[in-house]
Amino acid sequence: MKIGFLINPVAGMGGKVALKGTDGEDILRRAIELGAVPAANSRAEIALALFREAASDHRFYAPAGEMGGKLLSENGLKPEIVFDPAEKTTADDTKRAVSLMLEAGVEAIVFAGGDGTARDVCSVAGEKIPVIGIPAGVKIHSAVYAKRPKDAGMLVKNLLQGKVKRYVLAEVMDLDEDAFRNNAVRAELYGYMKVPDDREFMQDRKSGSSGSDTNETLDIAAFTVNGMIEDEIYLIGSGSTTNAIFQTLGKEGTLLGVDAVVNRELAGKDLMESEIKKLLLDHPKEKRHLVITVIGGQGHIFGRGNQQLSPDVIRMIPRENIMIIANSSKMSALFGKTLIADTGDPELDEELKGYFPVVTGFGKKIMAKVG
Amino acid sequence: MNGLTRMKKFHQARWNEPIIYELSEPGQRGVLVPGPCCECASKEEILETLPEHMVRKDLANLPEIAQLQLVRHYNHLSQENLGVDGNIDIGQGTCTMKYSPKVHERLAGSPKMLHMHPLQPAKTAQGVLEIMYKTGELFKAISGLDVFSVQPGGGSHGVLALASVVRAYWRDKGEEQKRDEIITTLFSHPADAAVPIVKGYKVTIIQPDSEGYPDIEAFKAALSDRTAAIFFTNPEDTGIFNVRIKEFTKLAHEKGVLCCYDQANANGLLGITRTAEADFDMSFFNLHKTFSAPHGCGGPATGMVAARKELRPYMPVPLVEYCPEKGYYLDFDLPKSCGKIKSFWGVIPVVLKAYSWIMTLGADGLREVSRVAILNNNYCMKKILAIKGASMSFPNHPSRIEQVRYSWEKLKKDTGFGTADVQRCIADFGTHYWSSHEPFVIPEPFTIEPSESYSKKDIDDYCAVLEEISRMCYEEPEAVEHAPSNSTVHHIDHDYFDDPAKYSITWRSYNRKYKGYFEPK
Numbered sequence: 001m002k003i004g005f006l007i008n009p010v011a012g013m014g015g016k017v018a019l020k021g022t023d024g025e026d027i028l029r030r031a032i033e034l035g036a037v038p039a040a041n042s043r044a045e046i047a048l049a050l051f052r053e054a055a056s057d058h059r060f061y062a063p064a065g066e067m068g069g070k071l072l073s074e075n076g077l078k079p080e081i082v083f084d085p086a087e088k089t090t091a092d093d094t095k096r097a098v099s100l101m102l103e104a105g106v107e108a109i110v111f112a113g114g115d116g117t118a119r120d121v122c123s124v125a126g127e128k129i130p131v132i133g134i135p136a137g138v139k140i141h142s143a144v145y146a147k148r149p150k151d152a153g154m155l156v157k158n159l160l161q162g163k164v165k166r167y168v169l170a171e172v173m174d175l176d177e178d179a180f181r182n183n184a185v186r187a188e189l190y191g192y193m194k195v196p197d198d199r200e201f202m203q204d205r206k207s208g209s210s211g212s213d214t215n216e217t218l219d220i221a222a223f224t225v226n227g228m229i230e231d232e233i234y235l236i237g238s239g240s241t242t243n244a245i246f247q248t249l250g251k252e253g254t255l256l257g258v259d260a261v262v263n264r265e266l267a268g269k270d271l272m273e274s275e276i277k278k279l280l281l282d283h284p285k286e287k288r289h290l291v292i293t294v295i296g297g298q299g300h301i302f303g304r305g306n307q308q309l310s311p312d313v314i315r316m317i318p319r320e321n322i323m324i325i326a327n328s329s330k331m332s333a334l335f336g337k338t339l340i341a342d343t344g345d346p347e348l349d350e351e352l353k354g355y356f357p358v359v360t361g362f363g364k365k366i367m368a369k370v371g
Numbered sequence: 372m373n374g375l376t377r378m379k380k381f382h383q384a385r386w387n388e389p390i391i392y393e394l395s396e397p398g399q400r401g402v403l404v405p406g407p408c409c410e411c412a413s414k415e416e417i418l419e420t421l422p423e424h425m426v427r428k429d430l431a432n433l434p435e436i437a438q439l440q441l442v443r444h445y446n447h448l449s450q451e452n453l454g455v456d457g458n459i460d461i462g463q464g465t466c467t468m469k470y471s472p473k474v475h476e477r478l479a480g481s482p483k484m485l486h487m488h489p490l491q492p493a494k495t496a497q498g499v500l501e502i503m504y505k506t507g508e509l510f511k512a513i514s515g516l517d518v519f520s521v522q523p524g525g526g527s528h529g530v531l532a533l534a535s536v537v538r539a540y541w542r543d544k545g546e547e548q549k550r551d552e553i554i555t556t557l558f559s560h561p562a563d564a565a566v567p568i569v570k571g572y573k574v575t576i577i578q579p580d581s582e583g584y585p586d587i588e589a590f591k592a593a594l595s596d597r598t599a600a601i602f603f604t605n606p607e608d609t610g611i612f613n614v615r616i617k618e619f620t621k622l623a624h625e626k627g628v629l630c631c632y633d634q635a636n637a638n639g640l641l642g643i644t645r646t647a648e649a650d651f652d653m654s655f656f657n658l659h660k661t662f663s664a665p666h667g668c669g670g671p672a673t674g675m676v677a678a679r680k681e682l683r684p685y686m687p688v689p690l691v692e693y694c695p696e697k698g699y700y701l702d703f704d705l706p707k708s709c710g711k712i713k714s715f716w717g718v719i720p721v722v723l724k725a726y727s728w729i730m731t732l733g734a735d736g737l738r739e740v741s742r743v744a745i746l747n748n749n750y751c752m753k754k755i756l757a758i759k760g761a762s763m764s765f766p767n768h769p770s771r772i773e774q775v776r777y778s779w780e781k782l783k784k785d786t787g788f789g790t791a792d793v794q795r796c797i798a799d800f801g802t803h804y805w806s807s808h809e810p811f812v813i814p815e816p817f818t819i820e821p822s823e824s825y826s827k828k829d830i831d832d833y834c835a836v837l838e839e840i841s842r843m844c845y846e847e848p849e850a851v852e853h854a855p856s857n858s859t860v861h862h863i864d865h866d867y868f869d870d871p872a873k874y875s876i877t878w879r880s881y882n883r884k885y886k887g888y889f890e891p892k
Contacts, residue, residue: 125689217873254614328810335578335812357575363568364574367589 001058001160005079006088006099008113009089011040011137040136041071043149044112048075050153054160061104063097070201080104081089102128110156112136113175118144122172122191124264125369130194132156142193143170151201155254159196166197168214169240190294192255213327217241219362220325221248224291225264232287232352234261235276238306240295241325242253258308273310280316288317294326301370303342311345328360337370381801384450385859392878394444395434401441453803458831461825462804464774464818465608467638467660472551475727479720489715499719500699503691506726514654516646518681521717523674524685526635529655529674530566532632532687533711536653537600537707538570539685540629544871546781550599556585559604561809562668562744563633572599581763583611594626604633609764610771620650629653635674637661638822639745639773642738646677652677662725671718687712743823744773745828751821754834757839760785764813774820778813788844788851789815794842795850798858800836
């Protein structure tokens with residue numbers, strides 16, 4: 001197997017600055033636990049120790065030096081060097097490395113970094129090949145990362161031994177820097193990457209599980225499609241949960257965008273706000289539906305990755321026709337918290353407060369409070 | 372020598388025992404099946420009387436094995452086992468593991484029971500019918516309800532029976548299509564959410580508030596004229612009894628909604644509170660749980676349905692009735708019935724055992740069972756909460772009924788070891804421990820239910836094991852990492868349990884899914 005291996009050596013730098021003033025914010029707790037000092041190389045080493053033995057029969061591709069080549073060589077793996085970066089590495093080096101790895105035909109990429117690194121990898125690799133993220137940054141909002149470096153190591157080992165059987169799309173999130181400067185924590189959805197479907201290593205597995213997220217997402221999609229009423233319009237998006245609806249319909253949906261469906265056919269793809277409004281006006285209010293999901297670890301239903309759904313658009317749809325769908329594991333992770341509507345219009349946010357049923361399976365809903 | 376020292380010397384038996392089919396040798400026989408008795412016709416003549424479609428064309432796929440090899444096989448398996456009769460089984464919370472009196476096996480194994488046939492005429496089955504009928508009479512006092520059926524073969528089957536009665540009721544009222552939703556709570560048994568979906572219902576789950584009670588505002592938001600019924604477990608799987616339960620049934624009844632009470636685990640309620648007092652219309656009780664019959668490893672068991680007399684027309688058929696002229700009889704004359712839930716009458720040996728248990732204890736004895744179960748649980752809770760790293764769900768709600776859902780969240784934070792690690796370790800002490808079923812919202816959960824059967828010493832010994840494992844997590848992490856050392860199975864790949872394409876619970880499905888899988892490629 002050809003594996004790309006990449007370390008963002010500056011991941012974790014600036015951690016202290018980033019944490020300043022946001023102490024106690026729930027969102028950063030995990031980053032603190034992971035350590036706010038630059039430690040990408042040592043974290044990657046923890047992971048490497050676990051898959052080193054399984055790695056011998058495989059070929060590794062890495063940038064030279066601190067970006068991965070050095071660590072692999074020190075551990076007796078002779079990587080193919082894709083390029084030699086300057087001493088001070090940047091985001092462009094990450095992108096360049098991924099692109100050269102893809103050219104070399106790697107089948108998976110293992111990378112160590114934070115949310116910024118995940119964004120850079122995603123911008124080039126997208127959903128083309130599976131990735132495994134070793135958490136090494138301060139900001140870890142992206143679901144593409146394993147829980148801990150050693151979990152990442154176990155995942156890579158499983159991958160190398162051919163034990164990974166299923167993949168699932170995981171969110172790439174990063175903090176909105178403008179909002180961050182104003183002392184608000186605001187993670188944006190930037191895309192999805194393909195990761196092993198393994199709850200044990202990818203999430204804090206509480207105990208047992210009731211099947212894979214992939215199967216559950218398809219259950220939810222089947223239930224949604226099953227309930228679609230003739231001649232009514234369904235706005236769908238964005239996110240991987242809502243996108244599964246298109247898989248069920250046998251259509252190509254937009255992963256990071258809003259599509260429209262009428263009579264189980266695509267009525268509009270990757271729509272802008274103005275296009276959405278125009279489409280909605282063709283249907284009486286009670287025949288307009290909106291299918292959205294819960295984005296990220298904070299429980300946003302509006303205002304993250306679906307800004308096309310402007311306050312005007314949301315007001316055009318009856319509240320009871322807003323259908324929220326989400327995996328039960330996501331709802332479990334949000335246990336005890338409220339969902340958040342951040343539409344940009346405080347008045348509308350206020351109106352959206354209260355209870356919504358969230359579809360978590362075929363015929364199964366959970367009452368969730370928007371606070 | 373205390374219990375802990377004793378348990379540390381435990382070692383699980385390991386036989387690497389093949390599956391019975393793999394032991395099969397063509398031509399081996401364990402029993403010689405007798406031919407037809409002398410006054411009957413020959414085998415061929417009997418076969419001729421059967422309709423052609425009922426006569427097998429090929430031999431049944433049964434293992435062929437002699438008696439000694441068979442006895443050895445099952446003895447090996449029994450040694451590789453844990454259970455109430457072999458260890459302190461308080462770690463299987465929500466399941467009410469209690470002692471099943473051995474005398475009941477004698478009763479259930481007597482020829483009077485063994486030789487019954489479900490199709491023999493009622494007038495020749497008066498004794499069994501009397502037991503079924505009188506068990507119902509006893510439950511009039513236990514539940515405060517009026518009509519009963521012992522047909523369902525287990526707890527989830529009891530939920531299915533309730534959902535079936537709900538459907539029959541709304542069909543009769545002409546609202547079957549409109550009333551298509553069921554409401555349950557997050558900490559009700561997961562079957563209350565899962566099973567009605569099988570009956571075509573949509574199920575809405577209410578989450579708890581910070582005290583652990585179902586959020587009544589969420590309940591109000593979920594209730595509508597589409598709601599067919601509510602399915603509530605009480606006490607919930609957290610061990611918290613919902614003291615506001617009547618507010619929920621009142622709101623539901625105002626919308627005409629049927630109220631179904633999951634009393635599968637009523638072990639902390641006997642003689643203290645009843646279904647009728649909580650204003651529920653129907654409930655079911657697990658006779659194999661609270662009422663002492665063995666669980667039978669997922670059946671055969673009994674989820675006994677109880678309902679108000681107004682719901683009698685919708686109950687499963689037949690109902691067991693009595694009148695002086697006919698004696699005990701089976702009443703099939705329920706045209707609006709939800710139909711049959713199970714073949715024949717139900718799992719009668721389980722009913723017999725529960726009947727015997729209730730009759731042995733009497734009303735005072737039942738009350739004593741619940742009082743001791745609650746006392747045991749609260750004693751055990753105090754001991755567990757004193758263990759380093761342990762805490763409980765919803766600490767704002769300090770009292771619990773018959774079980775507690777605990778958490779190793781702190782242990783995990785301090786040591787990196789969580790509930791799965793404790794579960795691995797505990798096998799070294801000759802006992803076992805269960806974490807939680809859905810919902811997976813309590814971090815690193817474990818659920819302990821010391822029913823009335825266990826002595827103070829049993830509880831002390833079990834808590835000492837948990838304390839020892841906690842100490843190991845803090846002080847001897849390497850020992851924990853390598854545990855279990857005295858068991859036979861070490862680290863299990865959970866992937867197989869989670870994947871419908873991989874798990875198999877029968878030989879037939881195993882063959883289908885794994886034929887050739889383990890052979891060299």
